[in-house]
Structure formats: C-alpha cells, structure tokens
Amino acid sequence: MVDGKRLWRRLSELAEIGKQESGGVTRLSLTKVERAAKDLVASFMEEAGLEVREDAAGNLFGRREGKDPGAQAVLVGSHLDSVYEGGNFDGPLGVLAGVEVAQTMEEGGVETIRPVEVVAFTDEEGTRFSFGMIGSRALAGTLSEEDLQHEDEDGISIADAMRHYGLDPERIEEAARPRDSLAAYLELHVEQGRVLQNEDLPVGVVTGIAAPVWRRLVFTGETGHAGTTPMKLRRDALAAAAEVAAVVEDEALATGTSVGTVGQLSLEPGGINIIPGRVELSLDLRDIDEGTRDLIEDRILERARALCEGRGVGLETEVLQRMTPISCSETVRGAVRAACEGLDLGTYDLASGAAHDGMQLVGLCPVGMIFVRSKGGVSHNPDEWSSKEDCMAGANVLYHATLDLASRHS
Ligand code: GLV
Ligand code: MN
Ligand code: MN
Numbered sequence: 001m002v003d004g005k006r007l008w009r010r011l012s013e014l015a016e017i018g019k020q021e022s023g024g025v026t027r028l029s030l031t032k033v034e035r036a037a038k039d040l041v042a043s044f045m046e047e048a049g050l051e052v053r054e055d056a057a058g059n060l061f062g063r064r065e066g067k068d069p070g071a072q073a074v075l076v077g078s079h080l081d082s083v084y085e086g087g088n089f090d091g092p093l094g095v096l097a098g099v100e101v102a103q104t105m106e107e108g109g110v111e112t113i114r115p116v117e118v119v120a121f122t123d124e125e126g127t128r129f130s131f132g133m134i135g136s137r138a139l140a141g142t143l144s145e146e147d148l149q150h151e152d153e154d155g156i157s158i159a160d161a162m163r164h165y166g167l168d169p170e171r172i173e174e175a176a177r178p179r180d181s182l183a184a185y186l187e188l189h190v191e192q193g194r195v196l197q198n199e200d201l202p203v204g205v206v207t208g209i210a211a212p213v214w215r216r217l218v219f220t221g222e223t224g225h226a227g228t229t230p231m232k233l234r235r236d237a238l239a240a241a242a243e244v245a246a247v248v249e250d251e252a253l254a255t256g257t258s259v260g261t262v263g264q265l266s267l268e269p270g271g272i273n274i275i276p277g278r279v280e281l282s283l284d285l286r287d288i289d290e291g292t293r294d295l296i297e298d299r300i301l302e303r304a305r306a307l308c309e310g311r312g313v314g315l316e317t318e319v320l321q322r323m324t325p326i327s328c329s330e331t332v333r334g335a336v337r338a339a340c341e342g343l344d345l346g347t348y349d350l351a352s353g354a355a356h357d358g359m360q361l362v363g364l365c366p367v368g369m370i371f372v373r374s375k376g377g378v379s380h381n382p383d384e385w386s387s388k389e390d391c392m393a394g395a396n397v398l399y400h401a402t403l404d405l406a407s408r409h410s
Helices: 004-014 032-047 092-107 134-140 158-165 169-175 195-199 237-255 290-311 330-342 388-406
Strands: 051-054 060-064 073-079 116-121 182-190 203-209 211-220 259-261 265-268 278-287 314-322 349-352 367-372
Touching (some): 349 367, 367 388
Parallel strands (some): 203 349
Antiparallel strands (some): 211 314, 265 278
16 A cells, blocks of 8 residues: 555645645746756655656656566656646646655565656646647657747747756657557546546546647737727727637537637737737637547637638637547556456546546557546646545555556566
C-alpha cells in the first residue's frame, strides 16, 4: 500500500507553487513557475531513490530499474502545468502518485522485471500557446518544427520559450522514444466530471478519451461611431461573433454528445462608444466520436460564413490543434480492472471528456488511465477537489496495476 499521508503532503507542497489568491494555481509551461514545480518533483523523485533526468523537451523522468534493464519500461505520470486559476489535482495527482508508486516499491524492496519510469510532461494543457501536449508529442516523435512556432499572447514562440528555459528546440527530436521502447503508459488523473460521484465510487477504469479541435476565428467588420451609425448600416464584428457563439452552443447541443466552448474573446478597439471592428474568438469542440465532432465543426463554420456574409463581416479561421479520440488498451485496462478488484473498489468503466497526454502516445505503446472521483465534477477551477482517501485509493490502484504490468516478461 502507498503512503497516503506522504502523497497528500506532497500535493499540498506542490500546490504552493504558482498559487493564486483564489486558492488555485497558474503554472504555465516553460516559465520559472513550472521550473520550480519540476525542481520540487525532481527532489521527491530523488527521495524515492529514482534516477532523475530531463529530456530535450523538458519532460522530467524518474527511473527505477527492473531486473531486466533492457526490457520495455512501464511509464506512469501526468503533467505539472495548469490552466489559468486551475485546480491542484489536474496533473499533479498523476505525477506524485507515480513517484509514490515507485517509492513504495523501493521501500518494500519490490523487484520488477521491467523498469518503471515516472514522467512529468511539459505542457499538457496548452494554456500558454493555445497548443498543448508538447512533451508527450515530443516523446512520440510527432512534434514538428512548425508546431514550435505557436506563440503565446506576448508573441513568444514555443521555440523561443524553450531557449529561454535552457532547452534547444533544434534538438527536440532527441526526446523521441523509439517505437515499442515502452511496455505501457498508465496515468492516474482526477475525473473532472460527475460520473464517479453519481455512482458513489472512488475510482474508475477509463475506456477512451474524447478529442478536441481548437480553432481561432477572426471577424473583421468596421469600427464606427456608436452614436451616429444607424443599426442597419453597421458591420459590427462583435455582433457577428456573438451569433457564432450561439451557433456553437446550438450545434453541440443538437448532437447530445459533443461539447463546444468559446473560452476566449477579444475585441478591438474596445471603446464604450466605438463599434467593434475586429474580434477574435477561440473554439474548443470535442466528442468521443471524431466523425460527429468534425461534422458539427463543418456545420458551425458553414453557418458562421453565411451569417458573416449577411452582415458584411469578414471571417478567417485557423486550426490551432486537432486531436484524435483514442480507445484505451485492453491490456492496460485489464491490469487496472484487476487492481480495482484486488482492492475491492469495484470496476467501473467510463470515458474521459478531458484530453490527456496518453492520446499522443498511442502510436508508441498501449495506453490506459485510472480516474479518481472529483467533488461535484468541478475542474479547471480553483475549487477542484478530490478527497485524500480517494487519491490514496487511486494511487493504490496505480501501484498494483503498475506492478502487474512491470512484472510481465516482454
Ligand atoms: C485539458 O485538460 C483539456 O482537456 O483541455
Ligand atoms: Mn490534466
Ligand atoms: Mn486540465
């Protein structure tokens, strides 16, 4: 059994890094704040007796050798970056539970055949650059030079941010792990939804992960005098954008499964008595079924173009990132299910509405996830909460599933 007190203490300590007045954290990738979080976790990895290193993408690893050092490793972990005013569990729980699993093995003198590696991925959330999963894409060898050109709101590209951080973007491909070098990737994460709470269960077995497409839409109208321009003669960029936001809600609702969000909106010039001439908004569309998601994406864009045309407003759009939904590996799910059964926790299957690093790794190795009950399903919010007991239950499932996977011969 893992040391739940130690896990909780480390979670609380990590929550101090990037802490906001709201009680949540803002810990953007490739910043000093994220660096401090990685340094603290590296110190925990050292306490756990792990061999610590960082790769060319800034992914932090702690490795515990198995009896066969040449065997494929079992990788466990998550991320340390957050959204603006994010919660204290989204990411950190999976990383710290991974450290706890390895430390419990170390303290118990447990020998595994395969090595166990704990990872803290660089930038899962995509908050800073509107493009995420940088570390896991690099691990999978799919991060392109073009991807590194995504910029933050100050115009700093991922490549430049890497340089400031002490990383060399020219060497990013060195972070790629050879295909089949990993036996499995298993991530413990908070559910961020209400399913487990409704089922009165502490943990669940993840079946698959829904995937987002992120777009930016730019509306160009005409600025003008708010007092003298008759309503019929206006080309109001915000009025067009507002209609499109309503279309997003309408189309997503109509499917019954998809979710659509406009999370960012900016307008220019931004005067109380000026008709907005330029508006930028973000679009986040998701579904576990890619076809459904892409269909409503097309419908939204079609309706947006038509309504902009009717208003004499220009519309330009670009894709920021497009992910593919995944199914979790039967092998990994089996190990998680057996761990849940062994701990008398029930085996409840559920899909993930949130995106996770494992989505980037499916070409590399079998991927699975364990969810821990989230209080009220609240996440990407300072009030995100999972109880100490539930976190410990999840970490114990991670321990037994990892032990099982790491005890197998390649
Ligand atoms: C990350 O948490 C996401 O699902 O956007
Ligand atoms: Mn997360
Ligand atoms: Mn998140």
